[in-house]
Amino acid sequence: MSDDKRTPAFIDAFSDMAKQYASARPTYPAALFECLAELAPATRCAWDCGTGNGQAAFGLAEHFDSVQATDASAEQIGQALPHPRVHYYVAPAHATGLPDRSVDMISVAQALHWFDLDRFYAEVRRVARPRALLAVYGYDWFYLSPEIDPIVNRWLLRPIESYWLPNLRLLWHRYRTIDFPFAELPEPRLAMYQSWNLDEMLSYYRTWSAARGKIAAEGEHFLADARTALAAVWGDPDRRRTAVMPIITRLGRVP
Numbered sequence: 001m002s003d004d005k006r007t008p009a010f011i012d013a014f015s016d017m018a019k020q021y022a023s024a025r026p027t028y029p030a031a032l033f034e035c036l037a038e039l040a041p042a043t044r045c046a047w048d049c050g051t052g053n054g055q056a057a058f059g060l061a062e063h064f065d066s067v068q069a070t071d072a073s074a075e076q077i078g079q080a081l082p083h084p085r086v087h088y089y090v091a092p093a094h095a096t097g098l099p100d101r102s103v104d105m106i107s108v109a110q111a112l113h114w115f116d117l118d119r120f121y122a123e124v125r126r127v128a129r130p131r132a133l134l135a136v137y138g139y140d141w142f143y144l145s146p147e148i149d150p151i152v153n154r155w156l157l158r159p160i161e162s163y164w165l166p167n168l169r170l171l172w173h174r175y176r177t178i179d180f181p182f183a184e185l186p187e188p189r190l191a192m193y194q195s196w197n198l199d200e201m202l203s204y205y206r207t208w209s210a211a212r213g214k215i216a217a218e219g220e221h222f223l224a225d226a227r228t229a230l231a232a233v234w235g236d237p238d239r240r241r242t243a244v245m246p247i248i249t250r251l252g253r254v255p
Contacts, residue, residue: 026194026204026245027055028109030062032137035188037063039251040105040133047103047127049093049120050111054080060107061085068103070096094119098127106254110138113170117179128254134182136250138171139192142243144201147233155226156205163213174248182252192245198230198237 037043037060046064048057050071057069061083070091071077080088091097093115106124108115124134141157143149170178196204202223205211214222231237 026139026142026192026243028059028137028247029190029192030059032188032190032247033059033063035190036060036105036107036133036135039135039185040064041129041131042104045103046105046107047096047098048107048109049096050108050114051080051088052076052109052111054083054086054088056107056109057081057086057088058083060105064105068096068098094123096123096127100126101129103127103132104129105133105135108134108136110171112136112138112175112178113167121181124254132254133185134252134254136175136180138175138248139245140172140248142194142245144241144243148230148241151230151233155222155229156211159222159226160208160210160214163210163217165209168210171248175250180250180252182254185251185253187249187251188247190247190249192247194243194245195240196243197240198227198234201241201243202227202230 033056040046043064044066046060046067048054048060048067048069051057051069052071052073053076054069057067058081060067065085067083067086069080069086069088070093071088072090072092074090077088077090080086093111106128112120128134144152194204206215206223234241
């Protein structure tokens, strides 16, 4: 797929690993949700679309009276984090069943590149209250240290290049190549910080769709080799290192 604005309505790239996805994926910082709540015109109701295991919904619930959290995958919803102010249910991005003009903010965390944008944007306009905030955000690579990053690139990133689904290009381009027909707001400068030992980092890597594709097609020998190469520079595999992931954001006002 080229950097076109249309994508299939639902590509199920994560249901087969919903439990590991929930346990291994990094979490967004509280500062992100504080920022989004401040930019929303009110904090009565937020819609978290493509909620996955509910990481973003959980964070939003600390600032909004209620959060409607939807995902097209029943398996992902089944692994979602419970919260008394979050209502999880299975629904595609373009047909939520939410009432017209019922939400103050629409959140899309690490998911916009899987949506049919025309249909999703139509649903956004239908459910948004006046001047509601549309917040699209995500992350791609992580950075550990000048010594480890080249090893990650050589043994983990390059081997899976041919297995990435084309939709991921939109994320790598920071969502700047897509149609975004909303009045844009400045992008906040935020990052995620994750403390990992060596095997926790590799568990996160296993949740990537491209890594799973390579494992399914070729087996796990490359991962054993990668762990050996990483261990040589990591030191004690139980040593915790801090990974930095810059957060990608596009924010807009819904007219």
